Amino acid sequence: MPRYGIAIDTTKCIGCHACRVACQNQNELRFNEAYNWIKSKDRGRFPSYGAEFIPVQCNHCENPPCQRVCPTGATYTTPEGVVLVNPKTCVGCKYCMEACPYKVRIIKHHEGIVEKCRFCIELVREGGTPACVSTCPTQVRIFGDLDDPNSDISKFIAQHRAQPLRPDLDTRPKIFYKRS
Amino acid sequence: MVESAWGWLIIAYLFLAGAGSGAFIAAVACELLAPDWSKALARAGSLAAGPLVAVGTACLVLDLEAGFWEPWRQIYLVGNLRSMISWGVIILSFFIPLAFLYAAALNEITVVGKIAKKYVLFIEIVGSLLAVATATYTGVLIAVVNGVPFWNTPLMPVLFLASAMSTGLAVAMIGAAIIDITTVKTLSNFALGHVIFLAVEALVLMLFVFMSLTRSTEAALSAGILISGVLSPYFWGLVVILGIVVPFILSIIEYYEYGEMPKYLVVGADLLVLIGGMSLRALIIFSGAPPQII
Numbered sequence: 001m002p003r004y005g006i007a008i009d010t011t012k013c014i015g016c017h018a019c020r021v022a023c024q025n026q027n028e029l030r031f032n033e034a035y036n037w038i039k040s041k042d043r044g045r046f047p048s049y050g051a052e053f054i055p056v057q058c059n060h061c062e063n064p065p066c067q068r069v070c071p072t073g074a075t076y077t078t079p080e081g082v083v084l085v086n087p088k089t090c091v092g093c094k095y096c097m098e099a100c101p102y103k104v105r106i107i108k109h110h111e112g113i114v115e116k117c118r119f120c121i122e123l124v125r126e127g128g129t130p131a132c133v134s135t136c137p138t139q140v141r142i143f144g145d146l147d148d149p150n151s152d153i154s155k156f157i158a159q160h161r162a163q164p165l166r167p168d169l170d171t172r173p174k175i176f177y178k179r180s
Numbered sequence: 181m182v183e184s185a186w187g188w189l190i191i192a193y194l195f196l197a198g199a200g201s202g203a204f205i206a207a208v209a210c211e212l213l214a215p216d217w218s219k220a221l222a223r224a225g226s227l228a229a230g231p232l233v234a235v236g237t238a239c240l241v242l243d244l245e246a247g248f249w250e251p252w253r254q255i256y257l258v259g260n261l262r263s264m265i266s267w268g269v270i271i272l273s274f275f276i277p278l279a280f281l282y283a284a285a286l287n288e289i290t291v292v293g294k295i296a297k298k299y300v301l302f303i304e305i306v307g308s309l310l311a312v313a314t315a316t317y318t319g320v321l322i323a324v325v326n327g328v329p330f331w332n333t334p335l336m337p338v339l340f341l342a343s344a345m346s347t348g349l350a351v352a353m354i355g356a357a358i359i360d361i362t363t364v365k366t367l368s369n370f371a372l373g374h375v376i377f378l379a380v381e382a383l384v385l386m387l388f389v390f391m392s393l394t395r396s397t398e399a400a401l402s403a404g405i406l407i408s409g410v411l412s413p414y415f416w417g418l419v420v421i422l423g424i425v426v427p428f429i430l431s432i433i434e435y436y437e438y439g440e441m442p443k444y445l446v447v448g449a450d451l452l453v454l455i456g457g458m459s460l461r462a463l464i465i466f467s468g469a470p471p472q473i474i
Contacts, residue, residue, distance in 0.1 A: 039474045054474045065326040071265035072256035089256045091247025095265055097185035099327045101471045107185065112245030165473045169326065 002145035003081045004119055005060070005174035006130070007156045012138045013053035015040065022135035023057075026120055033106055035117040036132055052179070055140065057132070058083065058104045058117035059164065059173030066096035066105065074113075081174060082119045090114055101169050119143075146174060184465055189243040194318045194461040195347070196236030197272075198340055199454065201311035202348015203355075204229035204279055206373075208304045208311075210352075211286065220363040221370065224355025225348070226286045230279035232351065233314065237272055264321045271317055275310040282307055315344035328468035330402030333395065335388045339460075342384050346377035347457035350427075350450035357447050367446055371434035374453070378428045385419075385460075398469045405467040415463055423456015 036057035043050045060083045067075040074090035090113040097105045105116045120130035133143040144153035162176035207225025210218040247253045257269045284293035285300045319337030392403035406415045430449035
């Protein structure tokens with residue numbers, strides 16, 4: 001069984017938000033709902049100044065705090081290591097939103113349930129890649145199997161020593177960033 | 181102020197559950213330890229405990245979204261014993277009926293109360309344990325959250341328990357004054373309780389804020405919002421001065437003046453403790469900053 005992850009090269013990100021729109025389209029989200037965001041961080045001072053764009057979405061942690069606190073067990077991890085929410089058992093208590101250190105979960109008020117990035121699991125199981133990955137014009141994201149040492153993502157992580165966001169929180173995220 | 185997934189309904193729940201379980205403990209303490217003149221306070225505390233916690237739980241249910249519109253989903257709420265909400269559901273579903281039963285027993289309401297009166301000691305022992313569990317669990321609920329470093333400390337349940345004790349006693353004293361206004365004089369006997377509980381609460385709050393300042397960047401940010409940031413007027417005004425210092429001083433005067441203090445000051449001090457307790461919960465929820473991830 002593969003163990004899916006995404007590697008993100010922030011040095012390539014131009015902040016165009018195509019990933020967000022593709023995701024909204026794929027998951028039939030409303031205009032004010034999103035499963036991924038582009039955060040920006042100022043680097044340096046004028047004249048050697050740059051803005052770093054950091055795409056953020058659910059990290060599909062191997063030690064997910066959201067899954068631990070979910071009272072109904074609606075949040076679960078699939079065999080591929082993808083953290084999902086069962087829309088039939090979620091009660092909308094929002095405890096997972098408080099527990100998530102990355103604050104990447106949203107409450108869909110019209111359905112009353114919490115949702116988040118799902119790694120486009122239906123597309124992936126049919127052999128495709130998540131919408132944010134395939135739509136990116138500058139190919140910021142690499143999707144693949146973290147357990148396969150010959151996959152593009154594993155090679156990228158090894159070559160650039162890509163790190164997850166806040167590894168010190170010990171949630172063991174599966175999204176890795178090349179920051180500079 | 182920080183964006184939080186939880187709002188006023190959860191804050192009201194945290195406060196009401198604390199005040200209700202505190203009132204239960206105050207009632208049991210009076211019933212078991214104090215002589216006859218404190219019976220009004222025991223009765224008031226027992227009458228308030230059940231309804232307060234029940235209304236708090238109603239707030240909790242109102243805050244659910246799918247679980248509110250499709251209530252049968254709530255059956256899943258005990259599905260994960262690693263979640264504090266599952267434990268909370270179990271604790272509350274035992275404590276609320278027991279609190280109502282205790283009120284019925286002490287006030288001899290209907291035939292149920294008469295039967296329950298025979299087992300009153302059993303209700304008191306089990307009920308007190310559940311009351312402490314309820315008050316503590318409201319703190320643990322937010323203390324186990326990784327997503328907000330400010331809350332993520334073992335001092336959180338201690339602070340909430342201390343606040344539950346002082347607000348519970350305040351509820352019981354206000355209730356006693358409502359049931360029997362002539363009892364206001366005897367309420368001075370309990371002023372010492374307020375002095376002790378408020379002192380403990382102030383101490384724990386001070387520890388909590390001081391330790392947060394050095395615990396992590398985010399906890400320090402949250403503590404900064406409280407003591408010198410946008411929420412500082414509310415923190416110093418509502419929690420520290422109105423909620424702790426003023427009732428503390430009034431309670432000391434009340435204790436030494438013994439029964440000579442005007443009624444409105446006695447009840448006023450208790451109301452201030454309640455305002456402080458509610459504000460404390462609100463400010464802790466609204467100042468919780470998430471980790472800086474980028």
